[in-house]
Amino acid sequence: MSLVVVGSVALDSVETPFGKKDDVLGGSATFFSTAAAYFTKVMAVAVVGEDFPEEHLAFLRSREVDLEGVTREPGRTFRWSGKYTYQLNEAQTLDTQLNVFERFSPRLPERYQKAEYVFLGNIHPELQSQVLDQVRSPRLVAADTMNFWISGSMPALRKTLQRVNLLFVNDAEARALAGEHNIVKAARSILRMGPTRVVIKRGEYGALLFEPEHVFALPAYPLEDVFDPTGAGDSFAGGFMGHLAQARALDHATLRRAMVFGSVLASFNVEKFSLERLRDLTLAEVNARYQLFRQLTHFEELPASVA
Amino acid sequence: MSLVVVGSVALDSVETPFGKKDDVLGGSATFFSTAAAYFTKVMAVAVVGEDFPEEHLAFLRSREVDLEGVTREPGRTFRWSGKYTYQLNEAQTLDTQLNVFERFSPRLPERYQKAEYVFLGNIHPELQSQVLDQVRSPRLVAADTMNFWISGSMPALRKTLQRVNLLFVNDAEARALAGEHNIVKAARSILRMGPTRVVIKRGEYGALLFEPEHVFALPAYPLEDVFDPTGAGDSFAGGFMGHLAQARALDHATLRRAMVFGSVLASFNVEKFSLERLRDLTLAEVNARYQLFRQLTHFEELPASVA
Numbered sequence: 001m002s003l004v005v006v007g008s009v010a011l012d013s014v015e016t017p018f019g020k021k022d023d024v025l026g027g028s029a030t031f032f033s034t035a036a037a038y039f040t041k042v043m044a045v046a047v048v049g050e051d052f053p054e055e056h057l058a059f060l061r062s063r064e065v066d067l068e069g070v071t072r073e074p075g076r077t078f079r080w081s082g083k084y085t086y087q088l089n090e091a092q093t094l095d096t097q098l099n100v101f102e103r104f105s106p107r108l109p110e111r112y113q114k115a116e117y118v119f120l121g122n123i124h125p126e127l128q129s130q131v132l133d134q135v136r137s138p139r140l141v142a143a144d145t146m147n148f149w150i151s152g153s154m155p156a157l158r159k160t161l162q163r164v165n166l167l168f169v170n171d172a173e174a175r176a177l178a179g180e181h182n183i184v185k186a187a188r189s190i191l192r193m194g195p196t197r198v199v200i201k202r203g204e205y206g207a208l209l210f211e212p213e214h215v216f217a218l219p220a221y222p223l224e225d226v227f228d229p230t231g232a233g234d235s236f237a238g239g240f241m242g243h244l245a246q247a248r249a250l251d252h253a254t255l256r257r258a259m260v261f262g263s264v265l266a267s268f269n270v271e272k273f274s275l276e277r278l279r280d281l282t283l284a285e286v287n288a289r290y291q292l293f294r295q296l297t298h299f300e301e302l303p304a305s306v307a
Numbered sequence: 308m309s310l311v312v313v314g315s316v317a318l319d320s321v322e323t324p325f326g327k328k329d330d331v332l333g334g335s336a337t338f339f340s341t342a343a344a345y346f347t348k349v350m351a352v353a354v355v356g357e358d359f360p361e362e363h364l365a366f367l368r369s370r371e372v373d374l375e376g377v378t379r380e381p382g383r384t385f386r387w388s389g390k391y392t393y394q395l396n397e398a399q400t401l402d403t404q405l406n407v408f409e410r411f412s413p414r415l416p417e418r419y420q421k422a423e424y425v426f427l428g429n430i431h432p433e434l435q436s437q438v439l440d441q442v443r444s445p446r447l448v449a450a451d452t453m454n455f456w457i458s459g460s461m462p463a464l465r466k467t468l469q470r471v472n473l474l475f476v477n478d479a480e481a482r483a484l485a486g487e488h489n490i491v492k493a494a495r496s497i498l499r500m501g502p503t504r505v506v507i508k509r510g511e512y513g514a515l516l517f518e519p520e521h522v523f524a525l526p527a528y529p530l531e532d533v534f535d536p537t538g539a540g541d542s543f544a545g546g547f548m549g550h551l552a553q554a555r556a557l558d559h560a561t562l563r564r565a566m567v568f569g570s571v572l573a574s575f576n577v578e579k580f581s582l583e584r585l586r587d588l589t590l591a592e593v594n595a596r597y598q599l600f601r602q603l604t605h606f607e608e609l610p611a612s613v614a
Contacts, residue, residue, distance in 0.1 A: 086488045181393045183511070184531045204490070205512035206526060217526035217603050219513060224491045256606040290609055296524050297604055299563040302597055 007121020028121035031231035035238025045069035239265030314428020335428035338538035342545025352376035546572030
């Protein structure tokens with residue numbers, strides 16, 4: 001039941017074909033925590049600056065996210081600004097201001113250290129390792145990464161991956177990490193780097209879960225309106241890890257359900273700007289969309305006469 | 308049980324990152340017929356030139372494909388040559404020689420005219436209409452098209468679409484046809500042009516089936532080795548239409564099974580060059596991969612305590 005996330009809490013400025021918003025609540029730990037909180041209690045580790053609005057922390061507290069691990073430091077909050085074209089799959093980063101995040105050195109409060117489920121958001125792989133040094137006996141360590149670390153900090157990333165049980169990456173990251181274009185071969189290659197499971201996120205095309213002997217493929221929910229893909233990957237990871245922590249199991253059926261809950265949370269997240277859709281999203285809506293995923297993907301066995 | 312296909316029979320020269328072959332058996336009617344023949348008797352309408360090897364016709368006959376509608380005309384056979392890079396999703400056409408195909412005017416033999424299921428391969432929309440003029444009372448008319456006709460022959464294509472019940476297109480074609488980037492909106496727009504069903508093929512990302520009130524999404528089978536995507540779309544359509552004709556039903560469950568069989572045939576087709584894989588593919592292998600698609604995509608309902 002105990003889930004720790006370490007990542008960024010940010011103020012984002014986002015432009016999509018449908019509009020533009022400045023300094024809205026963002027960051028990997030924010031999206032992850034909000035999504036995971038539908039299923040379990042989340043303990044967050046992050047840093048914010050003096051300028052970070054108290055109302056955002058109040059929002060996370062209202063979702064029962066434990067913020068003891070979120071420190072407020074002198075300086076400005078981490079800021080990211082990005083732009084999406086009609087090809088909503090990938091953001092173009094316009095500006096990154098690390099600010100207080102530059103000196104971020106994650107410290108886990110005592111009760112966080114007993115966490116059973118850990119999600120290492122997309123931060124420097126050395127910081128990810130530093131978090132793992134503080135966790136005593138996790139049941140499952142999951143991590144995210146990105147091309148920036150794959151191309152710039154591969155030795156550190158390799159070390160961290162040896163301590164990670166489940167890796168979340170997108171197609172391009174999987175290909176870059178494995179140095180292999182074919183996505184099945186890339187996944188198998190990653191499974192030799194440490195993780196025993198790898199989730200490959202493909203945006204509007206869905207997601208794949210690779211285990212040594214099993215593959216699960218789930219399409220994305222077909223949406224008529226995708227407003228803002230920011231945070232989709234982290235809300236996916238949040239729904240996924242939240243369900244795992246709630247279910248307290250790691251069998252295939254549970255992992256597959258986790259894939260669906262991840263996709264459900266991501267699909268809601270992109271329907272509005274920033275965290276707006278998750279702010280008023282109910283658990284009943286989450287469960288209803290799970291059922292819609294069943295209707296979207298279900299097909300019958302072969303008739304006995306054929307099989 | 309009676310399925311007519313009209314399309315090309317060609318000699319292809321194909322280059323992929325894995326090799327190069329010249330003048331191998333190709334063409335939309337060829338891939339379609341071979342795939343559909345696993346399920347039902349197929350009647351083909353096409354034209355070949357004086358140079359077309361008799362052994363290729365013998366192969367199709369060995370699959371019980373009715374070739375009364377395939378005429379041999381003076382001149383050379385239609386030739387296509389294309390190249391794939393590591394991005395195997397889309398071919399770069401290097402050369403097209405229409406040859407005898409230039410004067411192709413499809414004529415349906417008497418017994419073809421009573422066909423219940425019709426597949427209009429990717430030929431000029433006016434020729435597609437000309438075929439429909441000769442079919443008496445089809446249960447289902449399906450068609451394929453391509454960007455060449457969408458950008459160059461839209462008025463004729465619009466007319467044909469009004470007589471088509473089911474359209475097969477890929478993402479890019481759907482977007483171009485509808486003038487709409489979002490794939491869900493594009494599909495809904497196509498459903499207002501005539502067809503009551505549209506299948507959107509997305510290569511390695513799978514396929515979507517849109518009906519006015521239902522959507523079905525199926526991932527592609529994750530393959531470690533994709534050798535040659537030529538004919539994948541037509542073998543998809545062949546598996547799909549072959550199953551429909553065999554099942555003699557158009558309910559949701561049957562259409563979904565048809566989506567799976569289409570994906571199964573396409574997934575085998577791309578494993579080797581040209582028709583090579585389908586040459587030795589058995590029905591038992593087809594049905595076994597159908598089951599693998601179940602294992603790939605199946606997930607459980609929510610526990611009753613949650614739902």
